[in-house]
Amino acid sequence: MLEIAATLNNPGGLTAPMVHAVTALATVPSLAHLGGLDIFVIAVYFAMVIWIGYYLKNKASTSEEFFMAGREMTAWIAGLSFVSANLGSLELMGWAGSAYQYGILAAHWYWIGAIPAMLFLGMVMMPFYYVCKTHSVPGYLKMRFGQGSSTVAAFSFAFMTVLMSGVNMFSMAKVMQIVLGWDITFSIVVSSLAVAAYVALGGLRSAIFNEVLQFVLIWGGALLVPILGLIEAGGWTGLQARIQQNIALHLIPGGDYTHMWRSMGHFADNPMGVHWTGIVFGLGFAISFGYWTTDFLVVQRVLAANSLRSARMAPVIGSFFKMAVPFIVILPGLLGLVVLQNPDGTHMLLHGEDYVTAHPGMGLHSYNDVLPLMLVRYCGPGLLGLGITALIAGFMSGMAGNVSAFAAVWTYDIYQPLINKKARDEHYVAVGRWATVLGVVISIGAAYTVMHAQGIMDYVQALFSFFIAPLLGAVLMGMFWKRATAAGGFWGLLLGTLTSIGLWAWVKAVPSALSIVALSSDAKDMAENMYRALWSVIVTVLVTFVVSMATKPKPDSELNGLVYGATKLPTEPPVPFYKNEWCWTAIAIVVFVGLNIIFW
Amino acid sequence: MEKEISIWFFIGVLLTVYGVTILSYGIWELVTNTVANVVLNNLHAPIWWGAIMLLLGIFYALRFRPGKV
Numbered sequence A: 001m002l003e004i005a006a007t008l009n010n011p012g013g014l015t016a017p018m019v020h021a022v023t024a025l026a027t028v029p030s031l032a033h034l035g036g037l038d039i040f041v042i043a044v045y046f047a048m049v050i051w052i053g054y055y056l057k058n059k060a061s062t063s064e065e066f067f068m069a070g071r072e073m074t075a076w077i078a079g080l081s082f083v084s085a086n087l088g089s090l091e092l093m094g095w096a097g098s099a100y101q102y103g104i105l106a107a108h109w110y111w112i113g114a115i116p117a118m119l120f121l122g123m124v125m126m127p128f129y130y131v132c133k134t135h136s137v138p139g140y141l142k143m144r145f146g147q148g149s150s151t152v153a154a155f156s157f158a159f160m161t162v163l164m165s166g167v168n169m170f171s172m173a174k175v176m177q178i179v180l181g182w183d184i185t186f187s188i189v190v191s192s193l194a195v196a197a198y199v200a201l202g203g204l205r206s207a208i209f210n211e212v213l214q215f216v217l218i219w220g221g222a223l224l225v226p227i228l229g230l231i232e233a234g235g236w237t238g239l240q241a242r243i244q245q246n247i248a249l250h251l252i253p254g255g256d257y258t259h260m261w262r263s264m265g266h267f268a269d270n271p272m273g274v275h276w277t278g279i280v281f282g283l284g285f286a287i288s289f290g291y292w293t294t295d296f297l298v299v300q301r302v303l304a305a306n307s308l309r310s311a312r313m314a315p316v317i318g319s320f321f322k323m324a325v326p327f328i329v330i331l332p333g334l335l336g337l338v339v340l341q342n343p344d345g346t347h348m349l350l351h352g353e354d355y356v357t358a359h360p361g362m363g364l365h366s367y368n369d370v371l372p373l374m375l376v377r378y379c380g381p382g383l384l385g386l387g388i389t390a391l392i393a394g395f396m397s398g399m400a401g402n403v404s405a406f407a408a409v410w411t412y413d414i415y416q417p418l419i420n421k422k423a424r425d426e427h428y429v430a431v432g433r434w435a436t437v438l439g440v441v442i443s444i445g446a447a448y449t450v451m452h453a454q455g456i457m458d459y460v461q462a463l464f465s466f467f468i469a470p471l472l473g474a475v476l477m478g479m480f481w482k483r484a485t486a487a488g489g490f491w492g493l494l495l496g497t498l499t500s501i502g503l504w505a506w507v508k509a510v511p512s513a514l515s516i517v518a519l520s521s522d523a524k525d526m527a528e529n530m531y532r533a534l535w536s537v538i539v540t541v542l543v544t545f546v547v548s549m550a551t552k553p554k555p556d557s558e559l560n561g562l563v564y565g566a567t568k569l570p571t572e573p574p575v576p577f578y579k580n581e582w583c584w585t586a587i588a589i590v591v592f593v594g595l596n597i598i599f600w
Numbered sequence B: 001m002e003k004e005i006s007i008w009f010f011i012g013v014l015l016t017v018y019g020v021t022i023l024s025y026g027i028w029e030l031v032t033n034t035v036a037n038v039v040l041n042n043l044h045a046p047i048w049w050g051a052i053m054l055l056l057g058i059f060y061a062l063r064f065r066p067g068k069v
Helices: A002-009 A011-015 A036-059 A063-071 A075-084 A089-109 A115-131 A137-145 A147-180 A184-222 A224-233 A235-248 A276-294 A296-303 A308-324 A326-339 A353-358 A367-378 A383-418 A425-452 A456-480 A486-509 A511-517 A525-549 A581-598 B007-032 B045-063
Strands: none
Touching: A036 A184, A036 A383, A036 B007, A063 A184, A063 A383, A063 A425, A075 A184, A075 A296, A075 A308, A089 A276, A089 A326, A089 A367, A089 A383, A115 A137, A115 A276, A115 A296, A115 A308, A115 A456, A115 A581, A137 A147, A137 A296, A137 A383, A137 A456, A137 A486, A147 A184, A147 A367, A147 A383, A147 A425, A147 A456, A147 A486, A184 A224, A184 A296, A184 A326, A184 A383, A184 A425, A184 B007, A224 A235, A224 A326, A224 A367, A224 A383, A224 B045, A235 A326, A276 A296, A276 A456, A276 A525, A296 A308, A296 A383, A308 A326, A308 A581, A326 A367, A367 A383, A383 A425, A383 B007, A383 B045, A456 A486, A456 A525, A486 A511, A486 A525, A511 A525, B007 B045
């Protein structure tokens, strides 16, 4: 379940395994015990986020200020917020666990599963989002394809956002119960009250400010673990040698833990059960581009930038930090393979959730415990509180992202066009504040629903993929093909979504259909999601094309600011090369390619 | 119109508070020789990690302090 929750903020987590991670461990004694110093560190963090929200409450009095942060954010702030809204604590823990289980393959979700899409957003798509002054992605669809497509996208986004927020909230509360022994309701109430307070008070500006703060905290709290871990393991070379040694001694399962592409030739050659085509086209295109370029949760941060250049630079800046995240997520998982020990000094082997559940009372730990275990291993009083604060900050940044995006979509794309078209600006701000509170309340309801009906968790990640991939197809066709019509966009989006749902239901009903949907009977859940997303994008594009060819397009004059080839983009004043977005994009591409070659 | 306080100032304040707290604890550990029961405690991570946070915190808090032109 940790990994499911990770999908809220990371498209790559769509079908990660171990769906019952948290629930299985509820009876195990807590991993860590906080002292007074740790509690102080956590309390200071909560005081700071509330202070920021209170300070910014007077700077969110118009709808443009409340929902778009006045479009005054610098490239750095928008870029860090862009990454931070995606960097949930459950992602940290879930992907660290995946790295322990699958090795460095997990880094695909940070590199090819993010970087090309982030750069594409900044360099190619952002000008259209920014120039048309849309308030949201459904808002863009409204301008391009009309109210029908926008309404479909708005309702699906609003529904998914609060559901994901609730799942994330429940997962986080469970983690706090496991790691610290905290009561679930206590964790839910305290964290959601804090988020509701600072977002409702200060709107998107407050959410963004806190996300930047939380980003710094996540690094400050989590970076010490890989540094000390590498010292203990003897550096990267020592880590590789000790992994091989542990494999030879049968202390850990065999496999290639430190290379990313070598075992991608066939589904059966790697423990994830994926093929390189699935990684490149399914994850690297359909899922990743769908999430990073059309999910309003992240796009909203960039729309708040203070200029077109800042809006383009923000995802580029974010890409560098995204490439660095495996250092605090993947590396601790790999280090756990060689440094973790039982209390008696023997090697500690972590297990899957099912195995841990089947062997209660043996003091076993699951893959998902690797990050807290590493934290407890190296961090004493104060530093442990800092690490826990990093986890809490990660959760809150993800949740604030969800509720602030929900408030904007609810107000602009549902309430305004469908319920009250001609109200005063203050009215919409009030609706936004109440939508923030409502979003949190519904999230809490979703969290408790999940708690009492945990089977829902199995479906949440599939639900996420139903909407994101077709949305990508619709936005790409609308943005880059002038001939695309309103009817084409609407039917493409609808049939693409139904395709995704249909393929999922088909495999559920007839498991052998997996060999058709995912091209191999050796494929696992992860591969299925990647290929399902790819098929739904293809269907969306094809349907949009066919229907558009049979219907009348808009004249070019109505597409200005919305479509490539019909838009005259504003020219930005010249800047030195080191401030130019294309320069930094080129550097990001070189680093991205270099990392994949180094860890080939 | 009053100029908005930069987010970097808030970050500076937080890092300063954390830096002082953790560095102080690290120094207390060193002086009293009561190190926490964690791996690599001989490296005294609270001292250098706390010091790094404190220096960064002071830099950002001063560089982006309210009212600075």
